[in-house]
Amino acid sequence: DAGVIQSPRHEVTEMGQxxxxxxxxxxxxxxxxWYRQTMMRGLELLIYFNNxxxxxxxxxxxxxxSAKMPNASFSTLKIQPSEPRDSAVYxxxxxxxxxxAFNQPQHFGDGTRLSIL
Amino acid sequence: LAKTTQPISMDSYEGQEVNITCxxxxxxTNDYITWYQQFPSQGPRFIIQGYKTKVTNEVxxxxxxxxxxxxxxxxxxVSLSDTAVYYCLVGDMRxxxxxxxIWGAGTKLIIKP
Numbered sequence: 001d002a003g004v005i006q007s008p009r010h011e012v013t014e015m016g017q018x019x020x021x022x023x024x025x026x027x028x029x030x031x032x033x034w035y036r037q038t039m040m041r042g043l044e045l046l047i048y049f050n051n052x053x054x055x056x057x058x059x060x061x062x063x064x065x066s067a068k069m070p071n072a073s074f075s076t077l078k079i080q081p082s083e084p085r086d087s088a089v090y091x092x093x094x095x096x097x098x099x100x101a102f103n104q105p106q107h108f109g110d111g112t113r114l115s116i117l
Numbered sequence: 118l119a120k121t122t123q124p125i126s127m128d129s130y131e132g133q134e135v136n137i138t139c140x141x142x143x144x145x146t147n148d149y150i151t152w153y154q155q156f157p158s159q160g161p162r163f164i165i166q167g168y169k170t171k172v173t174n175e176v177x178x179x180x181x182x183x184x185x186x187x188x189x190x191x192x193x194x195v196s197l198s199d200t201a202v203y204y205c206l207v208g209d210m211r212x213x214x215x216x217x218x219i220w221g222a223g224t225k226l227i228i229k230p
Binding site: 093110111 | 147149151159160161204206208216217218220223
C-alpha cells in the first residue's frame with residue numbers, strides 16, 4: 001500500500017528560479033495538505049484541499065507561492081521567484097474525511113528538502 | 118488565539134514509561150487531539166488520537182481530562198528506537214468560523230541505554 005509520495009526529495013536552486021514540488025496523495029483520501037517545516041517556525045500549514053478544491057490558503061506566505069490540485073492523485077506547490085528564506089522542508093499529507101478536515105489522521109510524505117542559494 | 122504548549126525536550130531510559138503533556142487552552146468542541154512522531158528526514162507519523170478520557174492502542178495511551186485543555190501521551194517501556202520528536206495537534210475554530218490546525222512545537226525525546 002503506497003503512502004504519500006513526494007518529489008523531488010532534495011532540490012537545490014539559485015535565488016530567482018522557479019521551484020515546483022510534487023505530491024501524490026494516498027488513493028481515496030479526500031484531503032491534501034501542504035506544510036513547511038523550519039527550525040525557527042516548526043510545522044506550518046500552508047494550504048489544504050478538499051476533493052481537489054483549495055479550502056484555506058491563509059498559511060501561504062506570499063503571492064510567490066501557489067498550489068494546485070488538478071486531479072485527485074496529484075498536487076503541486078510552486079514558488080516563483082524563489083528566495084533564500086524559502087529554504088525549508090516541505091511536506092505533503094493526505095487524509096480521509098472525518099467530520100471536519102482535521103479529525104482523521106494525516107499521512108505524510110517524506111518531504112522535499114529545498115535549498116535556495 | 119489558541120496555542121499548544123509542550124516541553125521542548127525530555128530524557129529517559131530504556132524500559133521506562135514516558136509521559137509527554139501538551140496544553141491546549143482553546144480546543145474546539147468537536148475536535149480531536151492527535152499525536153505524531155517524527156524521525157529525522159521523515160514526515161510525521163500518526164501515533165494516537167482521542168477526544169476525551171483515555172485511548173489506548175498497540176504503541177501508546179492518550180489521557181485527556183474532562184476539560185480537554187491538555188492531553189498526555191504515554192509511551193510504555195520505551196526503547197532506543199523511540200528517540201524522536203513528538204508533536205501534539207489540535208484543531209481550533211478561528212474567529213471567521215474556519216478551522217485551523219494548531220501544532221505544538223514538538224518535544225524531542227531522547228532515550229538512553
